[in-house]
Amino acid sequence: MNKIADTSDTTPTAPSFSLEGATPMMIQFLEIKEQYQDCLLFYRMGDFYELFFDDAVKAAEALDIALTKRGKHQGNEIPMAGVPVHSHETYLQRLIRKGFRVAVCEQMEDPAEAKKRGAKSVVKRGVVRLITPGTLTEDSLLDARRHNYLAAVSEVRGKVGLAWLDMSTGDFFVQPCEMAGLPAALARLDPGEILFSEKMLNRSDVFDIYAEYKNIITPQPTARFDAENAQLRLKKLYQVEALDAFGGFEIAELSAAGALIDYVDLTQKGQMPRLSPPTRVAEGAAMEIDAATRRSLELIQTQSGERKGSLLSVIDRTRTGAGARLLAARLSAPLTNADEVNKRLDLVEYFHDRDALRSDLRSALGECPDIERALSRLSVGRGGPRDLAAMRDGLSCSFAIGNLLAKPDGGNDGLTTQPEALGDHLTAMGHHGDLIDLLRRAISENLPLLARDGGFIAGGYHPPLDDLRMLSSESKKLIANLQARYTEQTGITNLKVKHNNVLGYFIEVSAKTADKMMEEDEFIHRQTMANAVRFTTVELSELESKVSKAGDQALALELELFEELVSAVLAKADDIAKCAQALAGLDVSAALSELARDQGCVRPNIDTSLAFDIQGGRHPVVEAALRENGDAPFVANDCRLEDAQSLWLITGPNMAGKSTFLRQNALIAVLAQIGAFVPAAKAHIGVIDRLFSRVGAADDLARGRSTFMVEMVETASILNQATARSLVILDEIGRGTATFDGLSIAWAVVENLHEINQCRGLFATHYHELTALAAKLEHLSCHTMLIKEWQGEVVFLHEVGAGSADRSYGIHVAQLAGLPKPVIKRAEQVLKTLEKGEQGGAVSKLADDLPLFAVAIEQAAKEERASTPALSDSQKALLDAVADLDPDNMTPREALDALYRLRSLKD
Numbered sequence: 083m084n085k086i087a088d089t090s091d092t093t094p095t096a097p098s099f100s101l102e103g104a105t106p107m108m109i110q111f112l113e114i115k116e117q118y119q120d121c122l123l124f125y126r127m128g129d130f131y132e133l134f135f136d137d138a139v140k141a142a143e144a145l146d147i148a149l150t151k152r153g154k155h156q157g158n159e160i161p162m163a164g165v166p167v168h169s170h171e172t173y174l175q176r177l178i179r180k181g182f183r184v185a186v187c188e189q190m191e192d193p194a195e196a197k198k199r200g201a202k203s204v205v206k207r208g209v210v211r212l213i214t215p216g217t218l219t220e221d222s223l224l225d226a227r228r229h230n231y232l233a234a235v236s237e238v239r240g241k242v243g244l245a246w247l248d249m250s251t252g253d254f255f256v257q258p259c260e261m262a263g264l265p266a267a268l269a270r271l272d273p274g275e276i277l278f279s280e281k282m283l284n285r286s287d288v289f290d291i292y293a294e295y296k297n298i299i300t301p302q303p304t305a306r307f308d309a310e311n312a313q314l315r316l317k318k319l320y321q322v323e324a325l326d327a328f329g330g331f332e333i334a335e336l337s338a339a340g341a342l343i344d345y346v347d348l349t350q351k352g353q354m355p356r357l358s359p360p361t362r363v364a365e366g367a368a369m370e371i372d373a374a375t376r377r378s379l380e381l382i383q384t385q386s387g388e389r390k391g392s393l394l395s396v397i398d399r400t401r402t403g404a405g406a407r408l409l410a411a412r413l414s415a416p417l418t419n420a421d422e423v424n425k426r427l428d429l430v431e432y433f434h435d436r437d438a439l440r441s442d443l444r445s446a447l448g449e450c451p452d453i454e455r456a457l458s459r460l461s462v463g464r465g466g467p468r469d470l471a472a473m474r475d476g477l478s479c480s481f482a483i484g485n486l487l488a489k490p491d492g493g494n495d496g497l498t499t500q501p502e503a504l505g506d507h508l509t510a511m512g513h514h515g516d517l518i519d520l521l522r523r524a525i526s527e528n529l530p531l532l533a534r535d536g537g538f539i540a541g542g543y544h545p546p547l548d549d550l551r552m553l554s555s556e557s558k559k560l561i562a563n564l565q566a567r568y569t570e571q572t573g574i575t576n577l578k579v580k581h582n583n584v585l586g587y588f589i590e591v592s593a594k595t596a597d598k599m600m601e602e603d604e605f606i607h608r609q610t611m612a613n614a615v616r617f618t619t620v621e622l623s624e625l626e627s628k629v630s631k632a633g634d635q636a637l638a639l640e641l642e643l644f645e646e647l648v649s650a651v652l653a654k655a656d657d658i659a660k661c662a663q664a665l666a667g668l669d670v671s672a673a674l675s676e677l678a679r680d681q682g683c684v685r686p687n688i689d690t691s692l693a694f695d696i697q698g699g700r701h702p703v704v705e706a707a708l709r710e711n712g713d714a715p716f717v718a719n720d721c722r723l724e725d726a727q728s729l730w731l732i733t734g735p736n737m738a739g740k741s742t743f744l745r746q747n748a749l750i751a752v753l754a755q756i757g758a759f760v761p762a763a764k765a766h767i768g769v770i771d772r773l774f775s776r777v778g779a780a781d782d783l784a785r786g787r788s789t790f791m792v793e794m795v796e797t798a799s800i801l802n803q804a805t806a807r808s809l810v811i812l813d814e815i816g817r818g819t820a821t822f823d824g825l826s827i828a829w830a831v832v833e834n835l836h837e838i839n840q841c842r843g844l845f846a847t848h849y850h851e852l853t854a855l856a857a858k859l860e861h862l863s864c865h866t867m868l869i870k871e872w873q874g875e876v877v878f879l880h881e882v883g884a885g886s887a888d889r890s891y892g893i894h895v896a897q898l899a900g901l902p903k904p905v906i907k908r909a910e911q912v913l914k915t916l917e918k919g920e921q922g923g924a925v926s927k928l929a930d931d932l933p934l935f936a937v938a939i940e941q942a943a944k945e946e947r948a949s950t951p952a953l954s955d956s957q958k959a960l961l962d963a964v965a966d967l968d969p970d971n972m973t974p975r976e977a978l979d980a981l982y983r984l985r986s987l988k989d
């Protein structure tokens with residue numbers, strides 16, 4: 083689907099199709115469809131959503147459902163596919179995942195109403211909602227543990243504004259940014275859908291972003307980004323005279339925020355969800371981590387797109403969906419303000435030192451439903467009784483947690499006052515006693531999914547409802563009594579009073595006994611079946627109408643009460659949202675302290691220096707994998723990037739642990755700056771503004787770039803952006819090209835990092851020649867992964883030591899990987915020749931020696947033979963004698979004799 087050409091402007095246009103000869107219903111369908119051309123139209127017909135024409139073909143293929151036909155349009159059969167209303171969410175989920183947008187068209191009146199206008203009248207229908215990847219609210223369409231952001235990008239007078247919101251939680255943010263920093267900011271958000279103005283999409287410098295996100299970009303008419311309109315929309319939404327109270331926004335930010343609101347309004351058809359006022363994220367407030375670095379560090383997902391195996395999957399101990407979402411958001415955006423990091427760390431330490439408190443808190447959180455998402459559903463009119471119950475239970479949990487945390491609890495840190503962040507959370511949790519009390523009284527225990535199913539208001543909450551229910555149940559009892567009376571009256575023992583949806587209540591007797599009933603005037607015949615005949619009576623009909631009237635009235639009353647309760651919740655929406663965020667914050671802090679306890683992590687010392695001193699650092703993911711596989715324990719390593727050694731050059735054999743060491747230091751920095759304890763014995767980090775990691779490379783076929791090209795593009799961006807406060811991690815730069823080219827590039831890159839960027843950095847390489855640079859560059863120091871050679875084998879110690887490696891042991895690793903022996907042999911010969919001579923001459927000599935490969939095969943075979951020990955004469959005689967035996971034709975006696983004979987040959 084080429085989305086760039088699409089437009090989601092839904093202003094009605096003149097129909098591009100002919101309505102001639104179409105049925106009234108088809109005319110209605112085509113007119114609505116004309117307005118939603120970029121969506122699949124879910125057209126409600128009774129208990130189904132039907133799709134027609136191309137929509138049907140696409141949906142049938144995407145959902146693997148039957149494609150049928152319904153009538154004809156201009157002589158051609160109309161393709162049709164349908165999904166049942168009660169299970170449509172599952173189908174929606176699949177369609178949205180496959181990149182479709184869906185317009186949901188509902189019946190806006192009772193079919194009976196339409197009939198009143200004439201037999202051929204069509205039921206009024208209208209689109210009530212557009213479902214797009216960035217505007218989901220249903221639990222079944224969302225991942226409970228991840229945010230689903232809708233983002234908008236705008237540019238006004240050279241300034242870029244980025245705004246994003248999560249409709250399912252009401253979070254709303256804006257941020258100014260540079261065009262160059264936009265890819266990194268989008269990578270941080272990992273949005274479900276991005277709005278760009280059509281004008282902006284035509285710019286050449288947006289091409290890369292477009293290529294990266296083309297499946298989730300929704301182009302919007304440029305007019306929707308108008309900054310003045312945006313201000314008006316924001317003021318109206320938040321009912322304020324001026325926006326200053328939310329922070330000083332730049333025009334580009336306002337324009338992006340306005341476009342978001344407009345789009346939400348458009349897709350929700352005017353039913354605006356609750357959105358928190360936009361929070362401004364200052365430029366530079368979060369550690370900048372570009373998309374390539376995120377991929378290489380596998381923070382939220384692995385390079386193959388899975389959650390398992392990522393840093394998040396290993397550190398996530400949260401107990402609630404909101405906590406998990408907050409942790410993921412924090413991991414994507416580590417802080418750069420040391421004070422804020424320390425504030426978070428204080429709270430983690432507080433829980434870390436209080437095992438009992440932490441455990442009680444985590445148990446309480448485990449009971450806490452997702453009130454953020456329930457609130458959002460209630461605010462867009464998509465909530466049900468279970469969302470009210472979630473609110474009741476969630477707020478009750480917050481009350482219990484508030485009490486728990488207010489109690490004095492001695493930890494071993496000797497803290498007498500609570501950390502500031504705890505106080506903030508407790509304040510934000512607020513007091514919701516009245517609402518909890520109301521919901522406890524109002525909502526019953528077993529709840530239907532939808533309000534229209536009724537039966538969710540607790541008995542005793544609303545006396546008129548109790549009366550109606552009583553009336554209905556009394557009448558039902560009277561109906562049950564009728565069965566006994568009629569049985570006695572007629573003497574028909576198998577007479578039954580039954581109920582179905584078509585007839586309502588009726589009396590059923592077997593066909594044999596029906597005549598008796600017919601004789602009595604009181605029984606009115608309703609239906610004759612094969613084996614049974616059905617009757618009613620005036621009394622039964624009257625009771626039935628009482629039951630159904632009372633039932634209808636009770637349901638209508640319940641729906642009224644539901645709306646009242648929803649209003650009571652929404653009146654406190656902002657306070658509830660704050661409470662939900664506080665609970666999520668507590669969950670994250672308690673989870674990180676649990677992790678620290680579990681994994682032996684320590685509180686890092688974070689300040690504004692340029693220190694990077696990690697003692698006994700470990701890679702959390704590799705360590706967890708080694709533990710899971712029962713392998714040897716992880717070897718901890720120090721990394722001190724300071725003063726005379728702010729840039730480390732790391733050499734060492736393949737497989738010795740270079741990449742692991744590089745990544746572990748980047749991950750420790752990320753963990754430290756999200757306010758987590760780190761897997762190390764000790765850590766001191768001066769905040770890092772930007773983190774760059776280039777470890778391992780892959781082709782970018784989508785953009786037509788080779789591995790080497792990708793590597794160079796990413797290296798360029800590092801050299802252009804890294805500051806003295808940045809941490810740069812580079813692995814084997816230049817390996818994708820000819821040796822001398824690669825070496826020269828690596829050489830120049832090290833010099834640039836040292837002289838120009840002056841950042842802290844780790845540079846791993848197989849070009850041992852680079853170690854010569856240490857003599858020249860003041861802050862460069864050489865380190866190597868230590869190995870031991872033992873009985874011709876290489877043993878990896880996974881230890882980082884001072885100095886440099888003299889060889890790469892690549893051939894040894896190739897052997898471990900199972901390369902054929904002749905190839906290994908030949909490689910060893912080639913290596914020896916190359917090491918001996920000047921390279922150019924050596925290579926031509928090798929080429930002259932081409933047949934040597936065959937020699938290597940022969941030699942390998944010889945060595946194999948030689949490695950098999952020769953047999954002695956007596957051993958040979960013994961083997962010959964064994965071979966001569968014919969056990970099938972031997973008697974037991976002969977077998978025993980043969981055994982003695984063989985025994986004697988041994989000597």
Ligand SMILES: Nc1ncnc2c1ncn2[C@@H]1O[C@H](COP(=O)(O)OP(=O)(O)OP(=O)(O)O)[C@@H](O)[C@H]1O
Nearest residue numbers: 715716717718735736737738739740741742743880
């Ligand atoms: N500190 C460590 N303690 C224990 N095992 C480790 C350690 N570091 C690495 N390993 C193990 O060694 C394997 C190889 O590590 P790594 O990929 O980091 O090596 P490398 O030197 O980067 O290799 P190459 O140069 O081939 O890319 C890891 O998968 C892990 O199992």
